[in-house]
Amino acid sequence: MDCRRKYEILSKIIEISSATSQINERLTQAAHFLCVNDLAPTVAFYLQQRRGRRLTLRIAADSAGSLQLPAPPYSHRLPSPDYPLCKPLTTLLPNPLDPELLNPDDLFMKQQPYGWSLPLADDSQAYGTMVLLGSTPFNIDNDTILFLLVICRQITIALRSSILKNRDRLKVRRLKFLHQIGAQLNAREDVQSVFSQLSDSALTLFSNSAAILNIFESEQFLPESIDQGFSDNEQRKLVLQASRHQASRAKFISKPLVIDQNNAQPSSTIYQNFFSQFCAHIILPLISQGRMVGTLEFFLTDKPRSRDLLPLEKEDLELLEILAVHLAATLERTRTQNQLSAANQTSILRTRQLTLSHQMKNALLAADTPDKIIRLTLGALVSDEGFTCSPALYLEFQEKDNSWHGLFYASAPGRAPNESEHQNESNHLDALTNRLLEASAQVPKQLQQEFKALKLVTFDTAPNRCRQAVNGKKPAMIPAEFVTVLHTKLRSLLPGKKVVVIPILSHEHPKGLILANADRISQEDLSYITLFTDAATLALDNTELYQRLQSSLASLNSAQLRLSQSEKLMALGEMATSIAHEIKNPLVSIAGFARRLHKKIPDQSREKTYSQIITKEIERLEEIVNNVLSFSRPQSNKFEPQDLNQLVAETAALFARELKKLEIDLEIQLTPDMAAVECDGNQMKQVLINLFNNSIQAISSKSTGNDHHISVRTSYYCDLKKQKEKALIEIEDNGKGIQEQFIHDIFNPFFTTKHDGTGLGLPICHRIILNHQGDIRIHNREGKGVMVSVSLPFNHKALAGPTALNILT
Amino acid sequence: MDRQQYTILIVDDEENIRLLYREELEEEGYGIEAAASGEEALQMVPEIKPDLVVMDIKMPGISGVDTLIKIKEIDKNIPVILCSAYGDYKQDFSTWASDAYVVKAASLDELKKAIREVLEKRYPEK
Structure with missing residues (x-):
């Protein structure tokens, strides 16, 4: 191969490898180009697909073009650093039977087992191998090997730049991803x-x-x-x-x-x-x-x-x-x-609850009757601004038969309170009170009636936790089904899953029980409810104290009134006593000499009549003086067992003559076998005499009718209030009665409606009976007569201190 | 009972009462002497040796009760009847030394009855 051709091939490879198309495409082109130039029948590239030790990508081409090959069924090992620059494939894959190096399934390699392998590597990294393959063994001279190595280097540069580019792209993608994530996480x-x-x-x-x-x-x-x-x-x-x-x-x-x-x-x-x-x-x-x-x-x-x-x-x-x-x-x-926002919301909620419970406490403390307090408590429990425990009901404990009675039933109003009502602070308390009262009244009449007929006879069968709540004096939550045990009707009155049981105490004793729906409250709310009901209990105690205070104030006032009256009377009494004494001596001598005169005056003369008048009038005067003295005289009581029947009979005998003369029937009904009454016989006789006198005078001063009678009865009864047996004397007449306007004055000393009365008869009786720890009552029927009843305890210890009227003496 | 044998000494600061008692009791046949105060009575008692003394309690000078005690010192055998407008003194133990206690009243019947009873008790032989 001449230099010029080598140069042309190399420049073409450089052109291909530095193109901008996909690296796989470029490799295919390069392989094809090498085959076209007769460097090998087939050229394949085994490449590392991702970082690792295995070559998993195979790209191959022959002179006809690219070979569509599947990925190798096994992985080629990446060339090691001491990988020879170029090795014939036979040395690399000498034995087709070596299963590790040659997969028998790789038809591609099977068909072309001969060839040369060249590393695709630079100083720092190996990327794969370029393999020249053929079906028959073929040789490559050293010049060509060197030339191929230069080509390999060129391809390596392309691979490397492609990988670096890829890696950069990945890096950019990752950075972009990180950036996106960061932005999202923050947003x-x-x-x-x-x-x-x-x-x-x-x-x-x-x-x-x-x-x-x-x-x-x-x-x-x-x-x-x-x-x-x-x-x-x-x-x-x-x-x-x-x-x-x-x-x-x-x-x-x-x-x-x-x-x-x-x-x-x-x-x-x-x-x-x-x-x-x-x-x-x-x-x-x-x-x-x-x-x-x-x-x-x-x-x-x-x-x-x-x-x-x-x-x-x-x-x-x-x-x-x-x-x-x-x-x-x-x-x-x-x-x-x-958590923060939950805590924040909780604290807002708690603040609202606290504010509300404070306001409710104020409303409670301002309430003046126990009923109002209970209704306020129920209102606070059921209302949406309160504890949202709707419905709620109150059972009152009745001590006399240990039973529990339905008293109030409340459920939340449908309407939410509007904000303007909240802001109007001046009458906020009143508004709150009214709203809560309204809430406790928002119940259909029929339910209310049904509930009021409810009565729990016993609490012994109550569920344990319910009993514990009552005995332990602490609210508790129980499953709603449990209330059925208390009363079958309760379940229909208390729908829901949970029920809170709140005992209402008064002076540490059970007074009542609130049962309320607890579906919407937590255990923590329960402690707020406890706080709140404690305030209700306190308010209850307060009203009771307040009422007691009021009644004792009233009795104090009346005592003061009586005291100031009796002070006046005392002064008057003292004066009367000293006057009576001063009068007594001249009276005695007047009476004495008048009598003497009377004896000396011949009968049937006018002077005889005059002297008789003088004597009579003196006798009247003396009676007044004696009454005054006996009213203001200190009493020294001689309590001895006396037969009341006998006292009545003796007194009646004293009046026998007079009654006969005035044609008054006397009826005496004595209860036989009465126990002896411990009393002062003389004083009791005095009482009876005075009462007889009054009755006789009331009858004789009546102008009409001639059926006159007086009846006297003795009996005994049991005073339920003091749990004591008492003797009773009743004297009834059909005289003219007492005019209603005078009825409040009859026990006042010196008050009389008779023209010759001293006004001391009934006051003396009153004082004697009080000294005996007894009671005297006047049952007046104006124009028809009077019945006086005197009750006396059978026995008693003599009074240690003076009674109110004893202050007189 | 020969009432003329009995000399009754009346002690009362009220002259009218003395006169009334004298007349009434002389009519009954008693011999009557009278004193206007406790002191005078105490002078007279040794002289006249009365058979009975009828005496008021509330008097200027020595009270009737004190006079009673002194008379009893002179001769404890002379009976004394206290006679007062105060009914209260009846219960007073200091008057218990007297032989009778009579509350003064317009009618002298009670006094006369008491005199009779005391004399009969004191001198049963007469």
């Missing part, structure tokens, strides 16, 4: 959208693949999966199986895990099926701050290009690792943000 808040963008980008980078993102929740490995890029359900199923199969392993890896046919456990049937569709399963751990937050899995289906090599390079894995780091950071950030 997106929620994991789902980040993942969808990310896997989109990744899928464009690694064509024909699918991805799954597993997010581990807290410390438990309960992955939440997001998947994308599956062409059909069959694939999806395979992928999920594989992912699940690796899930336990994935938790503990710290580096990307690549599973391909070479390292999958052969026993795994899952992967046998898997590799019919996919070529690799890549698991990337997402680690943030040393904590596993999830995994990102890729499933590559890059099959047609290679049967046994990953379509991945080291850089790709590194890229995926970077991706994983970014994704992990995003996940962590999203999680933190979620």
